[in-house]
Amino acid sequence: MLFSETGSYSAVGASMRAGAALALEEVNADPDLPLRLEPVSVDPGGVTAAYADAARHLLVDHGITHVFGCYTSSSRKEVLPVFDKHDALLWYPSHYEGFETSENVIYTGAAPNQHIIPLARHLLANHGSRGWCVGSNYVWAWENNRILREALTAAGGVVMGERYFPVGDTDLQDLVAQIVEERPDFIFTTLIGVSGYEFLRLLRRASARIGLDQAAGMPVASCSLSEAELPFIGDAADGHLSSSVYFSTIRSPENARFTARWDARYGRLGRACADAEAAYVAVHLLARAVVRAADTGLTAVREAARGLHFQAPQGLVTIDPENLHCAMRPRIGRSTRDGTFDLLFEESGPVQPDPYLVWSSGAPLARPGPAHLRLVP
Amino acid sequence: MKPAIATNFRGWRAVVIHRPDENRQRLAEVLARLGLEVRLFDPGEPAGAAEDCDLILFDADDAIDGTWPAGADTDVPVIAVIGNEAPSRLARVVCRRCDSHILKPVRSSGIFPAVLLAVNGHQQRRRTEREIGTLRQRLAGRRMVMKAVLRLMAELEIDEETAYEGLRREAMDRRLPIEDLARERLGGGPEEGPSAGPRTSRNV
Numbered sequence: 001m002l003f004s005e006t007g008s009y010s011a012v013g014a015s016m017r018a019g020a021a022l023a024l025e026e027v028n029a030d031p032d033l034p035l036r037l038e039p040v041s042v043d044p045g046g047v048t049a050a051y052a053d054a055a056r057h058l059l060v061d062h063g064i065t066h067v068f069g070c071y072t073s074s075s076r077k078e079v080l081p082v083f084d085k086h087d088a089l090l091w092y093p094s095h096y097e098g099f100e101t102s103e104n105v106i107y108t109g110a111a112p113n114q115h116i117i118p119l120a121r122h123l124l125a126n127h128g129s130r131g132w133c134v135g136s137n138y139v140w141a142w143e144n145n146r147i148l149r150e151a152l153t154a155a156g157g158v159v160m161g162e163r164y165f166p167v168g169d170t171d172l173q174d175l176v177a178q179i180v181e182e183r184p185d186f187i188f189t190t191l192i193g194v195s196g197y198e199f200l201r202l203l204r205r206a207s208a209r210i211g212l213d214q215a216a217g218m219p220v221a222s223c224s225l226s227e228a229e230l231p232f233i234g235d236a237a238d239g240h241l242s243s244s245v246y247f248s249t250i251r252s253p254e255n256a257r258f259t260a261r262w263d264a265r266y267g268r269l270g271r272a273c274a275d276a277e278a279a280y281v282a283v284h285l286l287a288r289a290v291v292r293a294a295d296t297g298l299t300a301v302r303e304a305a306r307g308l309h310f311q312a313p314q315g316l317v318t319i320d321p322e323n324l325h326c327a328m329r330p331r332i333g334r335s336t337r338d339g340t341f342d343l344l345f346e347e348s349g350p351v352q353p354d355p356y357l358v359w360s361s362g363a364p365l366a367r368p369g370p371a372h373l374r375l376v377p
Numbered sequence: 378m379k380p381a382i383a384t385n386f387r388g389w390r391a392v393v394i395h396r397p398d399e400n401r402q403r404l405a406e407v408l409a410r411l412g413l414e415v416r417l418f419d420p421g422e423p424a425g426a427a428e429d430c431d432l433i434l435f436d437a438d439d440a441i442d443g444t445w446p447a448g449a450d451t452d453v454p455v456i457a458v459i460g461n462e463a464p465s466r467l468a469r470v471v472c473r474r475c476d477s478h479i480l481k482p483v484r485s486s487g488i489f490p491a492v493l494l495a496v497n498g499h500q501q502r503r504r505t506e507r508e509i510g511t512l513r514q515r516l517a518g519r520r521m522v523m524k525a526v527l528r529l530m531a532e533l534e535i536d537e538e539t540a541y542e543g544l545r546r547e548a549m550d551r552r553l554p555i556e557d558l559a560r561e562r563l564g565g566g567p568e569e570g571p572s573a574g575p576r577t578s579r580n581v
Contacts, residue, residue: 080486084484099489100486101407101410101485101486102485102486103484103485150381322410323410356385356411356489357384357385358385358386358410358411358412359387359412
């Protein structure tokens with residue numbers, strides 16, 4: 001287990017670790033799964049540079065082959081060479097911006113075509129085409145904003161403004177004043193952690209001062225806001241749109257069982273969230289892959305994992321045989337005062353993962369093909 | 378605003394010239410995942426004509442001259458797959474004007490950036506080449522413009538500035554490059570047709 005339960009994104013790290021632990025107990029108690037999982041944990045404290053050493057510790061000192069962990073893309077990039085060198089498999093349980101396929105990673109969080117593309121469609125269909133983009137200054141924000149900008153532009157819309165802030169920055173008064181002044185149809189945020197919470201509070205307050213119902217008239221949308229974070233936002237926690245493959249309010253027998261166990265055991269961490277569920281799903285998938293392979297080695301388990309499915313709390317999850325991401329069902333939720341999300345939209349079924357947005361680009365193809373490149377005499 | 382770069386290569390036709398091994402297999406898998414249509418050729422096996430492909434990937438370690446698609450030298454982006462780092466091998470990478478490269482052993486990571494850089498680098502190079510062509514043409518026409526200005530100065534007894542300005546305005550009115558107009562005035566005719574216009578000075 002390679003999760004940051006301390007540091008700047010500890011709320012999510014703790015939830016992911018808890019989700020994995022819950023699944024571990026279930027696997028070990030399941031008579032149909034003839035294996036026993038023993039967890040070994042390291043906490044890199046949210047420090048990107050500490051991840052490679054932590055991974056080496058697990059793979060070399062403990063001789064471990066299967067690791068659940070990482071949240072930010074920068075931490076994942078940091079550990080990839082270590083997994084490559086030591087023939088180990090990283091089960092990465094977080095949604096991310098895509099544009100990667102590694103033979104040493106199983107991706108159990110949403111790919112961009114499963115969160116940002118459905119969100120762009122929802123915003124265009126329901127809220128208009130004039131957007132404002134704010135984000136924390138790193139690849140997650142840059143890439144999501146690029147994808148949204150292309151989708152808006154293709155639909156004849158416009159990005160009215162785009163600003164980035166250092167992770168953890170809460171000096172956002174000027175930004176909020178400008179946005180309220182410009183009145184976009186919606187705001188797309190990729191601010192993470194405390195920056196995001198402060199932004200939502202300031203925006204709600206500034207809107208109220210001019211008599212604007214912010215949630216209805218100028219909604220904030222993101223691909224990351226989750227149940228684990230709503231308790232930190234206070235009285236501005238409701239009315240925000242989030243795109244995710246999991247919400248604690250999904251109605252299914254699997255989710256009823258999952259959330260009941262979660263609330264009893266980890267209620268102090270808030271309601272169950274997408275990253276916790278992705279970690280839970282990853283552990284169950286590993287157990288099934290090991291049983292199918294009758295082996296625990298990297299190659300045997302990875303090959304057995306291709307095409308594997310699991311009836312998860314979110315519904316059926318299938319590992320794509322080619323890109324090792326998961327087919328999952330996109331959903332849009334709107335946050336409520338009690339720390340959950342109302343479901344506004346559900347895709348009709350699981351959507352194939354498309355990490356490079358080859359098949360599901362929000363915008364029409366930038367180039368129809370290179371035929372028009374022939375020399376003009 | 379700058380044009381967006383190409384990031385989606387769905388439907389692009391790639392020719393891979395590489396002996397059948399794990400590298401080639403991985404290359405083919407990842408390119409297919411990126412939406413490209415891949416055709417595989419062994420070194421020495423003719424790969425047809427360049428009109429049938431949009432991108433070439435070739436093994437820089439092997440002798441592939443007989444395989445190279447005919448007419449491909451200037452038309453499509455080229456990616457070298459490099460294992461051996463000896464200068465004699467790398468020389469052909471330079472000669473083939475490769476737009477990017479992939480190192481062996483081939484892994485999943487590194488292929489998408491190589492394709493993206495090759496395609497966009499190639500497009501930039503083509504734009505630059507077109508610009509150079511245009512500039513060369515204009516440079517060649519400069520002597521004609523000077524000659525035409527001198528003739529106008531003599532015929533109408535005007536100064537150089539007035540002569541040039543008159544020529545420039547007529548070129549603009551008729552939407553002609555000033556070089557073509559000058560050529561026409563001197564009796565050479567525009568590039569694309571015979572000199573039709575009478576040698577008048579109506580606009581001067």
